[in-house]
Amino acid sequence: MTTPPRRATRQQAAVADMLGQHETFRSAQEWHALLRAAGDPVGLATVYRTLQSLAEAGEVDVLRTDAGETLYRACSAAHHHHLLCRECGFTVEVDGPAVEAWATAVASAHGFALPRHTVEVTGLCPRCAPATSPGVTTSPE
Amino acid sequence: MTTPPRRATRQQAAVADMLGQHETFRSAQEWHALLRAAGDPVGLATVYRTLQSLAEAGEVDVLRTDAGETLYRACSAAHHHHLLCRECGFTVEVDGPAVEAWATAVASAHGFALPRHTVEVTGLCPRCAPATSPGVTTSPE
DNA sequence: ACTCCACATGAGAATGATTCTCATTATTGG
């Protein structure tokens, strides 16, 4: 009832398969292009629909870029967060038991039910980190 | 040099003022409507521009809704996070020293520079919390 | 295996938030 029936189609399999073959976050449009390039064409609208379903099912991670694009990526069932490079998009999965606990505590402390949280840490990965001399404007603010 | 000159205009003052008068998160379009209603008309484009500048200056908090809208709200200079009700939009500001530390630690542990983070906790506030009997599907997963 | 039909698909139109263009207006240093 809460889980409407979903038919098994070639398109959905193609999307799921492609997601499984790449470990990076990509926009729906990029996944669409990849599928087309792989000779497994799937309509853009279908890619969007499938990606959303998978996201709801918790089978893909969703990320919003500052530019407003939504990125998707296959994910391990386990809950985790991301450390993302602002330059090249390189990602590292990290988990933070402390954060989970904190979020839950904060929510209940204010009487909020069914807490859920979003945690993203961004920075410049080792490769993109500026070779700036160690005396520049590292000043907080 | 890094801070391009900025002229003082009535419009920018109007936006900043309006932000100071309301404590809620609103989209650029909503702020625009409010300004117009207040008899202090400011072009929509200008509202967007001003809001972005203020955001970059760290004077307003920015929030992305699932619908893809960007919400803005005046903020206290201090860094903090939000506890947001998914139903009514009610927000509570919270800070989490533990989270800050964790984020910084995770970043440097992976060699990431200039860490920055996003943390949002959502849930159902006391008023919106379902009056569901305490035996329903509270089961995780 | 064959049929039927509700759900899935896809091409393109529609939507909607945000950004851009550029002529006009207004701030500020001199």
Place this chain on the structure above:
DNA sequence: CCAATAATGAGAATCATTCTCATGTGGAGT
């Protein structure tokens, strides 16, 4: 007060995402 130039605003343009609806197809039933 004047000129140089940044800021403004109306509407066009952009762009990701969603919707529309005619057509295709899983898969349960026969």
